[in-house]
Amino acid sequence: MSVFRSILALLVLGLASPVLAEPIGFFQLSDTRYNPSVPAPEDRFGFGVGERPVRHDQMVSYLTEIAQGSDRITVETIGYTHEHRPILFFVVTSPENQSRIEDIRAAHLAQLDPAAAAGNGPAIVWLNYGVHGAEPSGMDAAIPMLYHLAAAEGAEIEQTLRDSVVLITAVFNPDGHNRRASLVEMFGSDIAVTDPAHAQHNWPSARTNHYWFDLNRQWLLQTQPESQAWLTQWHHWKPQVSADFHEMGTDATFYFHPGEPRRLNPLIPGRARELTRNIAQHHIGFLDQEARLYTTEEGFDNFYVGKGSTYPQVNGSLGILFEIGSARGGLIESNHGLVSHGDNVRTQFRTGLTTIAGALAQRREIAAYQRQFFADAAASAGRDRTRGYVFSAEGDPARLNLFLDLLDRHDVTVHALARDLRADGRTYRAGEAYIVPMQQRQYVMIRALFDRVTSFEENVFYDVSGWTLPLAYDLEYSALTGNLSAQSLGEVARPGNIAFSAPPVSSYGYVLRWSDYYAPRALYRLLDADIRVRIATETAMIMTHEGLIEFGPGTAFIPLVGQDVSAADIHDLAGRIAAEDGVPVYSATTGSTPGDTPDLGDRNGFRPVERPEILLLFDDGISLYDAGEVWHQLDHRMQIPVTLRRKSELAGLDWSRYTHLVVVGGNNTGFAGADLERIRDWIRDDGGVLIASRQAAQMAQRAFFDLDEDADDAAAETGEPVRRDYAAMPVDDAEHVIGGAIFAGDLDTSHPIGFGYSDRFIAVHRNTEFVLDRPEDDPFAVVVEYAADPLLSGYASQRRRDEIAGTPAVIAQRLGRGSVVMFADNPNFRATFRGPEKMFLNAVFFGGLINRPRGDY
Structure with missing residues (x-):
């Protein structure tokens, strides 16, 4: 019998720590009483946490039942995934705090203004559970956590709840987790198979959401419904501490922040590391007590601000990353023994508790840090040579609106441009451009979004190094270095639905420009309706119901002649495109164009396109x-x-x-x-x-x-061999x-x-x-x-x-x-x-x- 099988036999016989699943007692704290009226997970699932995957619907049902039966917990659905699974958000605190929860939140946000008096409210702690569906212990830990917060009794838990508001999202990635649960069940066996090669341990696609996006890169980019739901709540509260629970390779042990000290984003104050290190002492106390292996301050950095543990740090919060060696299908061999999912869940749950304890132990220091963060931001904004940014998107209001939506999600205040402004040799026009003033609470976040950074202390990156989002959105934008005139700042701008009125009925045809972001969607709708469309291959001056307009290459012309679809149906679809796709549609009044531009019937100037398959x-x-x-x-x-x-x-x-x-x-x-x-x-x-x-x-x-595959290979360099120290390999490898x-x-x-x-x-x-x-x-x-x-x-x-x-x-x-x-x-x-x-x-x-x-x- 192999060593692993011998260990497994002992564990199954109960001669060592439990590895698969135990009743809730495995997760309960030994010195804490629990209310027996709160149902345990196994009472609802029919199995213990760690024995088999908990489906998302099971989790939703159980956690909702706990919340609804507790005067300590409220729950709401804050959004839905692409596969229409709900994302639950829990607010946990004492019953007394629950009765005035909005006052607590408002007071917390108000004291972030440097001009306001400092507050003395509860600590606001946020727990991220399950952003990667293939990392289940980070999600399943929400089960014992909410059970504990609902059922634990005694002076200690009551004091904790009086002094804190714990915010829990369960789970961040329901679609990915559900995919993982299905795959694990598909290859499940009556006898646990610990061989890492077993199919039950391999399901990489479960990491992502429905469209295969890594949601832990979505804190900054905000293109997916899951991230949009949770970030709305994050800024609704602006927590002081944010903990993010993950898994890594099975042979790894357990990691927690602070991160790699040499790769810290310069926008993050050094004081954040000190406070995070103090919280880490609470994790260490628990882990040492159980003689567990762990590591900290190495491997994982805090440079890319779009991750769940780094984004909070450019928004005045402390961000803490947890990574545990994954048990994959439930029980798996590693180079340091058997790893079990149930035990991983317990570790993630217990370090969630030590996060709360660490936050409470320096509650006033953390509150002062968060307040100082925004005071320093205001002072930096006052010294910054850049007073604001102006931006526009010529010919594409939808793309402009998408950027407004992004800024709004990051709580950045934007103003409409009230009068024309000249910057960088470009004229930005009122009604078509917007201004972001630097003098606002989100100054640091604006820097993270707009700065162009090309020099670095060290060129080793866990993720991307450059995220200048106006460039990503292909905007025309300029930094404004003079004082912003009050006359230039119009009303505060909010994103909205881009919609246009239907064009008047044409007797000749309809035109839509290609510069609009959703023009491809509109064109496909036309082609899918079997409407023939001709595409301009060069600039054309077209007479429309709004007069003579210059349209660029890519403009779509929908003639009425030669169609198998009625003119009335074409007009109806043109109206729906204007309203639903936000693409203006123009009525052409003649096929003749002035000057050297092609007429609408020109076979080279306007060429037919087919529906893509x-x-x-x-x-x-x-x-x-x-x-x-x-x-x-x-x-x-x-x-x-x-x-x-x-x-x-x-x-x-x-x-x-x-x-x-x-x-x-x-x-x-x-x-x-x-x-x-x-x-x-x-x-x-x-x-x-x-x-x-x-x-x-x-x-x-x-x-x-x-092309010759080796044609561009560089010739071998001659000269003396180069010898370098092995310790320099990570940085030297990353040099180019x-x-x-x-x-x-x-x-x-x-x-x-x-x-x-x-x-x-x-x-x-x-x-x-x-x-x-x-x-x-x-x-x-x-x-x-x-x-x-x-x-x-x-x-x-x-x-x-x-x-x-x-x-x-x-x-x-x-x-x-x-x-x-x-x-x-x-x-x-x-x-x-x-x-x-x-x-x-x-x-x-x-x-x-x-x-x-x-x-x-």
Whole structure:
């Protein structure tokens, strides 16, 4: 019998600590009485926590029952997931505090104003449970936590509840957790299988939400309903301490903050580390008492502000990350013995209690720190040379509204621009632009959103290094260095629904511009209704019901002649597009255009497009995150159906059904020989359009354009061998990485992939190190070229900057009857880079409009 099987036998016989599941007594504190009228989990589930996965619906039912039966707890549903599962939010405190909970919250927020008197209210502690569905102990810990807070009796718990308000979200990622529970149950066995290779221990897709987004990167970006729900509550309370519970690799032990001291975002005060370290002493006391292995202050950093443990720290709170070695399916072998899910849940639960205890032990110090954070922010804003930011989005009110919504979610105050303003050689017009003043409570958050950072103390990053969100949203924006005039600040702006009135009935046809964010959704609605649409390939002056208007390339013209759909139905759909998609629709009054612009019947100036039928590949080495971002962009935002198919399952596919194939990056974007030949034939002979990003773009160049795989390999350097200390490896290895940075590109707005843009400047996200080769026989193929000095924000070594400068960022080439569009990086990155997203959608709709050069170049 193996050592692991011997240990397992002893544990099952009860001769050692329990490993699978115990009644609630396993989680109860030995020196605490519990109210027997509060139902235990096993009374409702039929099994103990840790014995088998707790489904989300079971958890919702049980925790709601506890809350409704307790005068200490209130519960509300704060949002729903893509799969329409509820997200529950619990407020836990003493019955006396519950009776005046709104007064407590209002007083807490009021004392954050440096001009107001300091408060002396309860500590406000937030517990994040279950942001990653594949990390179940972080979610299941909410069960014993809420049971304990409801059922524990005695002077200690009553004092804790009087002195604190505990805010619990259960759970952050219901869809991912439900996927995990189903997969674990699918491969469950009567006898626990501890072999890490067992299928029950492997379900990476459960980490993410429905569209495969990592929700722990959503605190900043706010594109998913789960994060939008919880961040609303976070700012509703602005807690003083936020704890975030996770799992890591099975062979790891237990980690807690403070994080890596050398990688601290400069916007986070050093005092935050001191207070967090003091709280950590409470974790250490518990863990030492039980002789558990743990580590702190290493490996995990606090640089990227979009994570659950770092975002609070640029908003005046203390953020604490917990990471425990995962038990995966429930009980698994590790290099330090057997790891059980039930035991992990207990550890996460108990360190949740030590977080509350640590917060209460320095309650006044933490309250003073939070208050000082905002006082220092006000003082810094007063000294800052930048007094505010002005921004606009020419020709795209929907994209502008999306950015307003983002700022609103981060509690940033925005004003409408009341009068025209000149900055950076650009005129920002009243009614079309907005101002963010720096002098406001969220000064630090504004810095996190708007700053361009390109120099770093250390170039090792747990996540991306550059997040300048006005660049990501492709906004025109400028820093304002003079005093802001009160006359420039209009009313406080709020996001709203963008809707336009229906155009008047036309006797000729309708026009919609391509610069609007949801124009692709509108175009697909037209094509899906079997309405013929013609796309402008150059600027056209069109006479409309609002007079003569200049429309750019990409403009959609819907003629009334030659349609199989009635004019009345076309007008009805045009009205719904204006109202529902926020895309203005114009009535054309004549087909004649003035000057040199093409008439609406010009066969080259206005070309027909077909409805796209899209095949998106995933799995088998393709990045699930990248594929999910494409799926979300097309399906959720643009309402375009997408066929999802595993890359390894292409045999027998009816390729004639599809017009577009999307292949994203990953560690294996290559195809088997037969599949590669079929894709080449589909592009060359059937006119298919391949859209490839990151490593898949490099693969496409090699596979379809006869490039030598080793052509760009650097020659071996000569000279003396280099010897470096092993301890320097992490930093030296990272010297020439690109830490998720933002680069500047020059966009050919006359190219079909560049239709709908107002200027040639484009900001693109980049975290790959290779470069695409410039096509030698097609000088028109480079849609975007990196600037000579390309880095806008984030980290990239000078070597990488030099290598990337002037190289293609986006290439679009004909291949036979079809086209291949190649993105050096991910245009849909985390559903946030609104500029490159439009290029991706242009590839979907206009990939067939790309012409092949005829000259000898």
